[in-house]
Amino acid sequence: MADQNLGENDEPLLVAKSLSKSFGRIAACRDVSFSLYPGEVLAIVGESGSGKSTLLQMLSGQLAASAGHVSYRMRDGVTRDLATLGEAERRLLFRTDWGFVHQDPAQGLRMAVSAGANVGERLMAVGWNHYGRLRETASDWLTRVEIDIARIDDAPRTYSGGMRQRLQIARNLVTEPRLVFMDEPTGGLDVSVQARLLDLLRSLVAELHLAVIIVTHDLAVARLLSHRVMVMKGGLVIETGLTDQVLDDPREPYTQLLVSSILPP
Amino acid sequence: MTAMIDVADAQKTFTMHLQGGVELPVVSGVTFQVNPGECVVLSGPSGAGKSSILKMIFGNYRCDSGRIGIHHRGAVVDLATAEPRQVLNIRRSTIGYVSQFLRAVPRVATIDVVAEPLIVNGMSRTDAQARAGELLHRLNIPERLWQLPPATFSGGEQQRVNIARGFISDLPILLLDEPTASLDAANRAVVVDLVAEKKRQGVAMVAIVHDDEIRHLIADRIVDVTSFAAAA
Amino acid sequence: MNAPAYNFAYLDEQTKRMIRRAILKAIAIPGYQVPFASREMPMPYGWGTGGVQVTAAILGPQDVLKVIDQGSDDTTNAISIRKFFAKTAGVATTTATDEATVVQTRHRIPETALNANQVLVYQVPIPEPLRFLEPRETETRRMHALAEYGLMHVKLYEDIARFGHIATAYAYPVKVNARYVMDPSPTPKFDNPKMDNCPALQLFGAGREKRIYAIPPYTQVVSLDFEDHPFEPYRFNAPCALCGAENSYLDEIVTDDKGGRMFVCSDTDYCEGRQAAGHHGALSAAPYKEKAQEASNG
Numbered sequence: 001m002a003d004q005n006l007g008e009n010d011e012p013l014l015v016a017k018s019l020s021k022s023f024g025r026i027a028a029c030r031d032v033s034f035s036l037y038p039g040e041v042l043a044i045v046g047e048s049g050s051g052k053s054t055l056l057q058m059l060s061g062q063l064a065a066s067a068g069h070v071s072y073r074m075r076d077g078v079t080r081d082l083a084t085l086g087e088a089e090r091r092l093l094f095r096t097d098w099g100f101v102h103q104d105p106a107q108g109l110r111m112a113v114s115a116g117a118n119v120g121e122r123l124m125a126v127g128w129n130h131y132g133r134l135r136e137t138a139s140d141w142l143t144r145v146e147i148d149i150a151r152i153d154d155a156p157r158t159y160s161g162g163m164r165q166r167l168q169i170a171r172n173l174v175t176e177p178r179l180v181f182m183d184e185p186t187g188g189l190d191v192s193v194q195a196r197l198l199d200l201l202r203s204l205v206a207e208l209h210l211a212v213i214i215v216t217h218d219l220a221v222a223r224l225l226s227h228r229v230m231v232m233k234g235g236l237v238i239e240t241g242l243t244d245q246v247l248d249d250p251r252e253p254y255t256q257l258l259v260s261s262i263l264p265p
Numbered sequence: 266m267t268a269m270i271d272v273a274d275a276q277k278t279f280t281m282h283l284q285g286g287v288e289l290p291v292v293s294g295v296t297f298q299v300n301p302g303e304c305v306v307l308s309g310p311s312g313a314g315k316s317s318i319l320k321m322i323f324g325n326y327r328c329d330s331g332r333i334g335i336h337h338r339g340a341v342v343d344l345a346t347a348e349p350r351q352v353l354n355i356r357r358s359t360i361g362y363v364s365q366f367l368r369a370v371p372r373v374a375t376i377d378v379v380a381e382p383l384i385v386n387g388m389s390r391t392d393a394q395a396r397a398g399e400l401l402h403r404l405n406i407p408e409r410l411w412q413l414p415p416a417t418f419s420g421g422e423q424q425r426v427n428i429a430r431g432f433i434s435d436l437p438i439l440l441l442d443e444p445t446a447s448l449d450a451a452n453r454a455v456v457v458d459l460v461a462e463k464k465r466q467g468v469a470m471v472a473i474v475h476d477d478e479i480r481h482l483i484a485d486r487i488v489d490v491t492s493f494a495a496a497a
Numbered sequence: 498m499n500a501p502a503y504n505f506a507y508l509d510e511q512t513k514r515m516i517r518r519a520i521l522k523a524i525a526i527p528g529y530q531v532p533f534a535s536r537e538m539p540m541p542y543g544w545g546t547g548g549v550q551v552t553a554a555i556l557g558p559q560d561v562l563k564v565i566d567q568g569s570d571d572t573t574n575a576i577s578i579r580k581f582f583a584k585t586a587g588v589a590t591t592t593a594t595d596e597a598t599v600v601q602t603r604h605r606i607p608e609t610a611l612n613a614n615q616v617l618v619y620q621v622p623i624p625e626p627l628r629f630l631e632p633r634e635t636e637t638r639r640m641h642a643l644a645e646y647g648l649m650h651v652k653l654y655e656d657i658a659r660f661g662h663i664a665t666a667y668a669y670p671v672k673v674n675a676r677y678v679m680d681p682s683p684t685p686k687f688d689n690p691k692m693d694n695c696p697a698l699q700l701f702g703a704g705r706e707k708r709i710y711a712i713p714p715y716t717q718v719v720s721l722d723f724e725d726h727p728f729e730p731y732r733f734n735a736p737c738a739l740c741g742a743e744n745s746y747l748d749e750i751v752t753d754d755k756g757g758r759m760f761v762c763s764d765t766d767y768c769e770g771r772q773a774a775g776h777h778g779a780l781s782a783a784p785y786k787e788k789a790q791e792a793s794n795g
Binding site: 087088091110113114116117120121122123124125126129130131132134135152153 | 630639643645646647648650651654655657658659723724725726
């Protein structure tokens with residue numbers, strides 16, 4: 001089919017090819033392939049042990065794949081195999097062009113350091129050396145994630161769970177990454193707090209044209225945030241497609257089970 | 266004239282794995298075309314598969330076989346086999362869907378909910394809001410509500426917000442799933458007018474309407490879905 | 498040297514060689530922390546075991562040793578280390594900065610400018626400048642290797658956010674030779690400018706943490722800061738009460754239990770030298786007179 005109908009930006013940002021990971025005799029993740037385009041939100045759903053977190057770690061270069069590879073189109077337009085990046089390049093990528101939002105904010109934040117410094121750290125790491133500008137940028141971002149700037153000098157350990165998660169998002173987005181990985185970003189939050197966070201994520205993703213790979217076991221999160229969904233079971237991707245298509249017209253027995261297990265709203 | 270929608274021999278069966286793999290045929294042999302400026306109304310009793318056909322044309326339900334040709338940016342794309350990204354592109358710039366229910370967008374002002382499809386396609390916020398205001402006005406949503414999120418509105422008001430959102434854009438194809446279901450006479454008349462305007466602009470529409478009177482007013486052609494009933 | 502029960506300068510020659518190799522590597526990579534097999538010394542950790550091992554490894558029979566603690570030649574720590582080397586190496590000792598060839602120090606750099614024939618040995622408690630923000634050694638090493646020093650500015654940012662200025666007054670981080678960020682040991686930031694382009698070799702020994710690092714002579718040492726909050730060495734608003742020095746580092750001395758206090762040079766040798774040369778501070782009369790009398794009697 002003629003591809004003239006596709007979006008303006010036709011080159012994928014990230015391509016996974018036949019990714020597999022075994023731990024001893026256990027295959028945690030088997031033969032996963034997909035392409036992610038700029039501005040696209042992909043949800044990886046499945047229950048605990050389905051391999052989705054292992055996959056996320058491989059995609060974000062934190063875990064070496066047993067087979068297959070991941071390539072990423074860098075800011076200079078050159079597509080590179082992640083395995084060939086030097087550690088310095090990989091770490092630079094991780095704190096500039098990528099973001100990673102952890103389920104547990106304590107893993108993604110410096111809990112004893114003020115919110116302002118948490119947001120400013122990535123900028124300082126790339127050489128920002130002006131306190132006034134750092135503070136101004138941090139204030140802007142706190143406002144964008146709906147944190148009262150009166151709290152800028154407080155450490156996140158004095159924050160509520162929802163605020164911590166929003167701070168983690170600000171800390172990641174301050175360098176205007178093109179790709180953000182999220183690992184159960186709403187896990188462990190109250191329902192009302194979750195709704196606010198999802199809503200915020202939705203608008204930020206659209207506004208900043210972010211590509212996102214989000215791992216979640218919550219189909220409501222997948223429906224609200226993602227364009228496309230991959231359903232994983234036993235290390236395999238068993239079904240993939242447009243999010244509303246997979247959730248409204250699931251084909252695989254396991255996907256039907258997942259969808260039918262949601263409580264009605 | 267090239268048809269905007271060209272459905273050919275489309276078939277859909279649900280396999281209910283949780284019920285021991287029961288096969289639930291929905292429709293088969295669905296074949297019809299919709300031309301620009303034409304409104305085709307699907308008719309048939311409840312459960313005949315009208316909504317399913319609409320969802321197949323929107324790419325929300327998958328086709329098991331057959332073809333759903335959509336005229337998209339000067340070419341014909343088969344939605345039954347299109348990549349997810351392509352489907353999203355088609356939805357952004359070609360096919361609009363107006364359902365009875367507003368998928369609540371929490372915390373966003375009504376005026377912005379309505380203006381969003383225009384902004385997504387590149388219109389400035391001010392212009393988009395001006396057009397949204399016009400449409401809300403026509404649909405009798407009082408201006409004092411425009412800055413509030415629609416989640417707290419009554420069912421009828423939410424439906425009218427949804428209609429405004431669906432009709433605001435200049436998409437060449439619109440799918441209408443009972444757009445007048447719980448509207449009063451005055452607002453039903455507004456919807457009829459809106460459909461007529463869209464026809465004049467050359468928009469191809471497929472609608473499901475239960476109200477005989479409305480159906481009469483908007484339908485150029487009626488496609489009886491019972492003829493596509495899958496042999497059970 | 499009375500009893501030859503000890504090898505020259507206490508440590509055996511193999512150990513000295515091992516330490517010298519570490520020192521050479523440290524000089525070759527300015528500011529880089531070189532691990533070394535720190536030995537048990539006949540004094541507790543925290544009393545300068547790192548500095549003592551470095552001194553023992555570089556000391557020769559012709560050297561003249563000066564030891565200071567917080568600038569002072571006559572505190573317990575300074576005296577015992579000085580005596581330790583007088584006994585185990587038989588080297589000459591001095592309190593005069595310009596006579597010494599090796600100066601071991603805790604927390605200060607002498608006010609008298611050092612020269613190219615001198616080595617300054619620092620006693621260091623915690624060599625890792627990133628430690629307070631990053632507890633993992635594996636991670637801090639990687640950060641040094643990749644020159645990822647954003648975290649250092651996080652610390653300075655926190656200072657300004659909390660106090661309105663960079664409040665770090667000692668152990669103020671520096672960048673050595675435009676590459677490694679280094680903790681200058683708990684010297685006051687007042688002394689940081691003296692490290693820059695210093696003619697003397699500067700060696701740092703951390704006994705408990707088993708690290709040696711160095712600043713070779715005439716190496717650039719820059720104190721970290723922000724463009725809009727530049728590094729400022731500490732300034733005192735009164736001269737030394739004894740010698741009247743305007744730009745030396747002062748200690749506060751409590752003189753009675755009624756709130757009486759005086760501020761005097763922490764560098765005792767410098768202060769005494771100035772007084773001997775006839776400089777006076779506001780409270781200098783009495784002590785200087787005694788000394789002058791002693792001198793004339795002797």
